[in-house]
Amino acid sequence: MRKPLTIGVDIRDLRVAKTGTKTYLEELCKAFKQMDQSNICFHFLDTSLPIYTGNNKILKWIEHFKYQLWKQLVLPLKAFFKNCDVVFCTDNFVPFIHLGYQTVPVFHDAFFFENPENYGKLWLWLYKKMAIPAAKRAAFIITPTEYAKQQIHRFTQIPNEKLVVVYEGPKSLNETKSNNQPEQLLKAFSILPLQYILHVGSMFKRKNIPTLITAFAKVKKAGFEHLKLVLAGPIPPAANETDYKLILEAIKKNQLQNEVVLTGYLPDTALSQLYQNALLYVFPSVNEGFGIPVLEAFAHNIPVLVANNTCLPEVGGDAVLQFDPFDTDAVFTAIKTVLEDAELRKEMIRKGQIRLQRFSWEKTARQIVEVFKKAV
Structure with missing residues (x-):
């Protein structure tokens, strides 16, 4: 019997995300859990360490380090020991190393490039030095609209065939x-x-x-x-x-x-x-x-x-x-x-x-699972 497709979903961002990015991950997790689990297995991977969300500059720098430690060491090991086929991250950053799995990030927009003045220098540096190189190694990158896809391609030169548009849905209110x-x-x-x-x-x-x-x-x-x-x-x-x-x-x-x-x-x-x-x-x-x-x-x-x-x-x-x-x-x-x-x-x-009627998180989840299948 064929082994179910095993997906590691990084849910650490639920602890810190706000507004649209939090809605995206929350709604997708709900939709994934409601899917038929006979041919696909989801592991929702989270950190056990507390996350600092205050404004102290030194502590924020330490939190940046902890974040990259999670993305580039802890998350890859957790995914490896769970025998994941795909690691899915909705917050731009995926592991650079591949321990027997493919990676699929979500790039929601190109704001980092369009309005760099709205971001801290360290965050911009990490994005360009870590997120973009890791994304270029990913099997595919999810974007929410054709417009976002065009902008991401324009600024990163990531091939269009790797950028997959998957529409979102309304928040469950x-x-x-x-x-x-x-x-x-x-x-x-x-x-x-x-x-x-x-x-x-x-x-x-x-x-x-x-x-x-x-x-x-x-x-x-x-x-x-x-x-x-x-x-x-x-x-x-x-x-x-x-x-x-x-x-x-x-x-x-x-x-x-x-x-x-x-x-x-x-x-x-x-x-x-x-x-x-x-x-x-x-x-x-x-x-x-x-x-x-x-x-x-x-x-x-x-x-x-x-x-x-x-x-x-x-x-x-x-x-x-x-x-x-x-x-x-x-x-x-x-x-x-x-x-x-x-x-x-x-x-x-x-x-x-x-x-x-064109938009629902059920449709979003199904389309993303099809991307996972193509990735492996």
Whole structure:
């Protein structure tokens, strides 16, 4: 009888990852565990050492060393003793050495090359000296969109035939729909159902939130005084990554202190409630590798407006209304157009439901397993 295909999944990143990268690994692990295990065996490999997540510079450097020790020594040995055929890592870094297994990393985007100013020098050095050489030795590299694939190929010269596009799915927030007391959350933030525009995501610079705030101020002046803007998401700890100061300045400049709601980090239950009661979802980011909130908004029957760049048109298709994220008037006009047309909102919701059928973590998991099979 043939030995089942044995996959070592590196889950150490669940201890430190946030936002989209954490969602990716969590959802894939769920999908892998639900698959038929007769011909494939998954080992979920983790470190036993504590992980430092604070801001002390020396301790952060030590943590970088521990991370590479895990990737280049401990993980390979664990995979070897588990007789793994493939080692799968969703956080860019895979083992450089191959102890009888193939490796498959996930490169979510090309941010390291496109915006190096947002990363520490040590992290950039490790990425270029460790992640890229190890990826070039991998059997295949998973990317989430055609756009991400093009950018990764452009900056790394990794052959296109090694870069495999596998779309993602929406975060599993559906289980919270049974909650029948969303009014408590809405009351806490002084918002009403269908009386606010929503944006979900950490306040990274690339999210372009100050532009959204300025456009929202124009919307208020155009006759939509009752609307509020809800910005749901944590503040990145690194000063070189966050736009939080500019966001506060934009709120103050436009006198929107009582009209823009900053929720900070929220658990999935609260996020689901915000999605369920939002009037519109607006995604003005100037750079994304995939954009999971687009699918989350589709899943909650919200009209979605997105920037007309990077991967967002690829993910949203004909279900989204696009705008130039560098033009505040264009963002304002797009929002105003959807707000004034109830039939357009219904049509966007309908198309969003159709578009959503293309994406699921079950499909993602099945396609990635096919990549594993090709790798061995």
